[in-house]
Amino acid sequence: MRLTNKVAIVTGAGRGMGRAFALRLAAEGARVGVLDLRQEDAAATVALLPNPAQHLALACNVADSAAINAAFAQVHAALGGLHILVNNAGTGTGPNDGSAEMYGAMAQRNAELAAGGPATTFVDQTLHMQDEGWRAVMSVNLDGAFWGCRAAIRLMAQDGHGGSLINISSTAAQSGEGPVHYVTSKAALIGLTRGLAREVAARGIRVNAVVPGPTDTPLMRSIPDEWIASLEKAIPLGRLGRPDEVASAVAYLASDESSYITGSALTVNGGSYFL
Numbered sequence: 001m002r003l004t005n006k007v008a009i010v011t012g013a014g015r016g017m018g019r020a021f022a023l024r025l026a027a028e029g030a031r032v033g034v035l036d037l038r039q040e041d042a043a044a045t046v047a048l049l050p051n052p053a054q055h056l057a058l059a060c061n062v063a064d065s066a067a068i069n070a071a072f073a074q075v076h077a078a079l080g081g082l083h084i085l086v087n088n089a090g091t092g093t094g095p096n097d098g099s100a101e102m103y104g105a106m107a108q109r110n111a112e113l114a115a116g117g118p119a120t121t122f123v124d125q126t127l128h129m130q131d132e133g134w135r136a137v138m139s140v141n142l143d144g145a146f147w148g149c150r151a152a153i154r155l156m157a158q159d160g161h162g163g164s165l166i167n168i169s170s171t172a173a174q175s176g177e178g179p180v181h182y183v184t185s186k187a188a189l190i191g192l193t194r195g196l197a198r199e200v201a202a203r204g205i206r207v208n209a210v211v212p213g214p215t216d217t218p219l220m221r222s223i224p225d226e227w228i229a230s231l232e233k234a235i236p237l238g239r240l241g242r243p244d245e246v247a248s249a250v251a252y253l254a255s256d257e258s259s260y261i262t263g264s265a266l267t268v269n270g271g272s273y274f275l
């Protein structure tokens, strides 16, 4: 019970890793503000937590800074403070981001290779990406994390105590594998983590990133099966990670056990990439 009397917010906690983080933080004693796009998804997570009445489920689109400010203020008032933030909400795709063209070209290239080659089809995404596709991913993964850090820091400064902010990046930030908007946003989160860590250290606020490798969640299951199989083959531990394994890293960084750690990027990736 490392988080007794702490209040945490987890964004994108209606399913996947976010749900696992909310479960772990609550199991360690925290009261949790569970945020997701849809109220019913957030509520479904809260229903799984110990003492559901101690937690709060809210609909909140992290791309909307006003919605973040309002939701964080509501959690702060209802649960009695804010000490921990996990910026987990994320997406790998958006409308008109060239992913349909990219998957089509990939299938064609695989067919050329299966037929004995040569493969002459280029697998492009950027050629087809419209502005709105780029913005859709950056506004959730990067802007959303910044709005969250800012809102949390404002509340912690007002209350005069420190805290722990945790940004969920991705191995894609290190390897470059993945859609270019996603890779860029996840690499930028490491810069955000480092810059903020220095800025707010004097306030006792620590800022760290967790960098998961391929992890078995609904997001992972939305990519083609052959990608998952090739990802698994490249992981030294030989399998996808589990959300609860990433949650262990989040709970550690949220707790005072990591009191001298700030600005770090903790990889949880089965050995698939070494920073």
Ligand SMILES: NC(=O)c1ccc[n+]([C@@H]2O[C@H](COP(=O)([O-])OP(=O)(O)OC[C@H]3O[C@@H](n4cnc5c(N)ncnc54)[C@H](O)[C@@H]3O)[C@@H](O)[C@H]2O)c1
Pocket (backbone or CB within 6 Å): 011, 012, 013, 014, 015, 016, 017, 018, 035, 036, 037, 038, 041, 060, 061, 062, 063, 088, 089, 090, 091, 140, 144, 168, 169, 170, 171, 211, 212, 213, 214, 215, 216, 217, 218, 219, 220
């Ligand atoms: N699954 C993986 O292999 C993997 C690997 C590395 C990093 N990540 C990152 O971990 C995080 C969680 O991934 P996951 O696999 O659990 O994803 P997921 O798609 O299963 O769950 C993401 C959750 O975020 C919510 N969400 C999306 N956009 C939102 C928005 N604008 N506002 C609020 N909530 C929003 C979704 O509704 C969903 O509940 C993401 O940031 C993802 O990029 C995932």
